[in-house]
């Protein structure tokens with residue numbers, strides 16, 4: 001017996017104000033991401049993330065993801081005192097051993113972000129698989145970029161065609177309401193993540209674009 005195919009899941013990353021949080025809830029996003037990386041224009045404090053996540057609302061509550069970049073145990077511990085996270089997104093140079101150590105120490109699932117530019121980059125998946133719960137496949141940062149992600153840069157989606165990915169995963173990098181459906185069809189991504197593509201200016205989310213992105217992704221099926 002076969003039922004309807006599951007909807008593609010959606011994460012809206014870089015939520016840093018109430019309007020964006022409420023828009024993500026209202027649109028039915030599956031996850032919201034909080035950036036705990038001070039150089040980012042989307043950065044929030046653990047307390048700000050905790051306050052946003054505690055907002056009521058009519059929509060379904062998304063799970064909260066904490067985005068960290070080469071964070072120490074002390075920094076992660078501070079974040080977890082205030083922010084109710086369900087998933088840790090590691091977006092720096094964390095090794096498989098560091099990912100495993102973070103997962104063991106904090107008892108939370110870990111999603112490792114990997115920058116993809118060549119077929120060889122996909123070779124890292126096997127090394128990380130035992131240490132992580134999920135992958136996020138993103139573009140590598142453009143030369144000279146100040147941030148390791150969140151740069152509105154996409155990669156060649158055809159690199160993923162037919163490539164087995166040994167954990168649940170999300171596609172990221174340069175996604176927008178206009179291209180997310182094509183990206184899902186080209187890659188078979190079961191989940192997608194966006195930051196820049198739902199902003200009216202860098203670091204400022206647009207509720208209308210959030211709604212359009214979630215609707216476009218949810219219209220696709222795995």
Ligand SMILES: O=C(O)c1ccccc1N[C@@H]1O[C@H](COP(=O)(O)O)[C@@H](O)[C@H]1O
Nearest residue numbers: 013040149150151152172173174195196
């Ligand atoms: O969004 C940020 O500021 C950020 C900072 C440091 C690391 C990653 C960051 N964002 C992540 O990057 C990808 C792609 O973002 P975009 O849609 O291309 O802007 C996404 O996973 C964000 O979570």
